[in-house]
Amino acid sequence: MTHLRIGTRRSTLAVVQTRIIATALERAGHTCELVEVTTEGDRNRSSLAKIGGQGVFVGALRDALLEERVDVAVHSLKDLPTGSVAGLTLAAVPPREDPRDVLVARDGLTFAALPEGARVGTGSSRRLAQLRQLGKDDLEFIEIRGNVDTRIAKVRDGELDAVVLAHAGLTRLGRQGEITETFGPTELVPAPGQGALAIECRTADEGVVRALAGLEDPRTRAAVTAERAVLAGIGAGCSAPMGAFADTIGGADGNDLSLHAVVATVDGSTSVRLSTSGPLGEAEELGRQLATALLAEGASRLIEERVT
Numbered sequence: 048m049t050h051l052r053i054g055t056r057r058s059t060l061a062v063v064q065t066r067i068i069a070t071a072l073e074r075a076g077h078t079c080e081l082v083e084v085t086t087e088g089d090r091n092r093s094s095l096a097k098i099g100g101q102g103v104f105v106g107a108l109r110d111a112l113l114e115e116r117v118d119v120a121v122h123s124l125k126d127l128p129t130g131s132v133a134g135l136t137l138a139a140v141p142p143r144e145d146p147r148d149v150l151v152a153r154d155g156l157t158f159a160a161l162p163e164g165a166r167v168g169t170g171s172s173r174r175l176a177q178l179r180q181l182g183k184d185d186l187e188f189i190e191i192r193g194n195v196d197t198r199i200a201k202v203r204d205g206e207l208d209a210v211v212l213a214h215a216g217l218t219r220l221g222r223q224g225e226i227t228e229t230f231g232p233t234e235l236v237p238a239p240g241q242g243a244l245a246i247e248c249r250t251a252d253e254g255v256v257r258a259l260a261g262l263e264d265p266r267t268r269a270a271v272t273a274e275r276a277v278l279a280g281i282g283a284g285c286s287a288p289m290g291a292f293a294d295t296i297g298g299a300d301g302n303d304l305s306l307h308a309v310v311a312t313v314d315g316s317t318s319v320r321l322s323t324s325g326p327l328g329e330a331e332e333l334g335r336q337l338a339t340a341l342l343a344e345g346a347s348r349l350i351e352e353r354v355t
């Protein structure tokens with residue numbers, strides 16, 4: 048049995064995610080204490096693109112780990128930069144929630160049913176680029192930030208007709224009832240790691256590493272490893288207009304992964320979409336190979352063409 052101080056961001060979603068992990072650890076016989084840590088991404092309300100640096104949501108949590116103020120950090124995996132940090136280990140990747148993106152629109156509207164001039168909110172260049180490729184040229188896209196509650200409130204208040212969000216965030220907040228459409232994961236390709244959590248600790252804390260190992264889901268780990276290898280391989284950060292999505296082929300017992308990736312210009316005028324498949328055990332290699340193929344099709348040029 049280990050006593051674990053678990054660091055979390057302050058947002059409702061972050062606290063809910065951390066409680067899910069704390070509950071699982073307590074069920075395994077450990078005791079847990081939640082410690083709130085404020086991150087630059089929470090403090091700074093200007094656009095993510097302007098804050099610029101990668102990992103604005105995770106830096107302060109990692110500092111808290113390195114300074115031994117907490118023993119465990121719970122991150123949304125998609126917010127975690129692909130590079131490793133000296134002294135820290137991604138000790139567990141628990142089973143993933145639904146990785147897809149969803150629409151929350153007024154009056155139960157689907158994307159196809161949104162009227163001409165409808166205002167659709169998203170702060171993500173990945174979502175923006177792909178939404179612009181869905182064949183509706185008459186929408187107005189509005190850049191929004193803020194937590195899930197704030198974004199949904201903009202639809203309820205009539206400021207926007209719809210917002211696009213991650214399914215997983217809504218599920219964890221118990222708000223999946225507000226989803227009006229779920230986008231196919233090869234149509235609106237999710238962010239690498241979307242829907243998964245990353246449980247990090249100090250590499251030297253062997254007891255903690257062992258305690259966290261019980262949370263691991265090898266299939267989720269393989270999928271997100273492939274997705275993140277695409278991201279790292281094309282040399283892009285988490286704010287690039289790219290998506291990658293891996294899934295086990297043949298259900299939960301399958302031993303192969305399918306991997307889809309897209310790189311696009313933010314204006315949606317051009318994109319490269321590629322897919323591949325291979326053994327779970329070669330996830331990293333699969334992702335790297337797909338990145339190489341994307342680069343051969345001009346991926347880095349597309350990403351640089353952002354006009355923000």
Ligand SMILES: NCc1[nH]cc(CCC(=O)O)c1CC(=O)O
Pocket residue numbers: 123124125126195211212213214215216240241242243244
């Ligand atoms: N970009 C912020 C973010 N980071 C993680 C989630 C929740 C979903 C997840 O775990 O991937 C969200 C909200 C969203 O994109 O709608």
